[in-house]
Amino acid sequence: MDGRKTDPGQVDLSVLSPVWKRLINASEEIDRRAYTVAVMDAVHKALRRRDIFVLDGRRWEDPRARLLTDQAWHATKNETLRALQLPEDPAAHLDGVRESLDAHYRAAADQLADNPAVRIGDDGKVHLAPLEPGTPWPDSFSAAGGDRYGSLTGKARKTSSEPWAWS
Numbered sequence: 001m002d003g004r005k006t007d008p009g010q011v012d013l014s015v016l017s018p019v020w021k022r023l024i025n026a027s028e029e030i031d032r033r034a035y036t037v038a039v040m041d042a043v044h045k046a047l048r049r050r051d052i053f054v055l056d057g058r059r060w061e062d063p064r065a066r067l068l069t070d071q072a073w074h075a076t077k078n079e080t081l082r083a084l085q086l087p088e089d090p091a092a093h094l095d096g097v098r099e100s101l102d103a104h105y106r107a108a109a110d111q112l113a114d115n116p117a118v119r120i121g122d123d124g125k126v127h128l129a130p131l132e133p134g135t136p137w138p139d140s141f142s143a144a145g146g147d148r149y150g151s152l153t154g155k156a157r158k159t160s161s162e163p164w165a166w167s
Helices: 018-024 032-049 070-083 090-112
Strands: 118-120 126-128
Touching (some): 018 032
C-alpha cells in the first residue's frame, strides 16, 4: 500500500474484524490510514488473546515459554509437590477444592435473599444497587491493596511511584 488509497483487491482483509471490514470496504478504494488503524486494532486484540506473541517481551510473550520442559519437571516434581504440599495424584485435592468452592458458592447464594443491594433479574443477571459516595473499602480489601485507591466510589489516587503497583 504505497499511496493514500488502494484497490481493495490488493489488500488482505482476512485479519480484520467484521466491523472494520465494513468500514474499510465502504468505498471503492481503501484508505491506508484507516487500514493501518484496523490492522493495529487486530494485532492488539490478538496479543491480548495470546494468539500472537512478542519474542523476548515480558508482557506479551508466550506464557508457555516459561514452563518447565518434561525433563526438568520430572527432575523437580517431587520437591515441587512437597514444597506446595500437594499430592502427586491431584484427584483428591481437586475434589476438596471443588467441595469448598461449592460450599462457599451456596453460602453466598443463601445470603442474597437477605441483601437488599442485590437483585437477580428474570434473565438471571445480577443487579447491584449503587454505592453511596465516599463508601470506604471493607477491612478485608486492605490486605489485597484495595485501600490505596481511597473510597469505592471516589477517584483513584496513586500512592506508589511504581506503575505496576497501581495500574
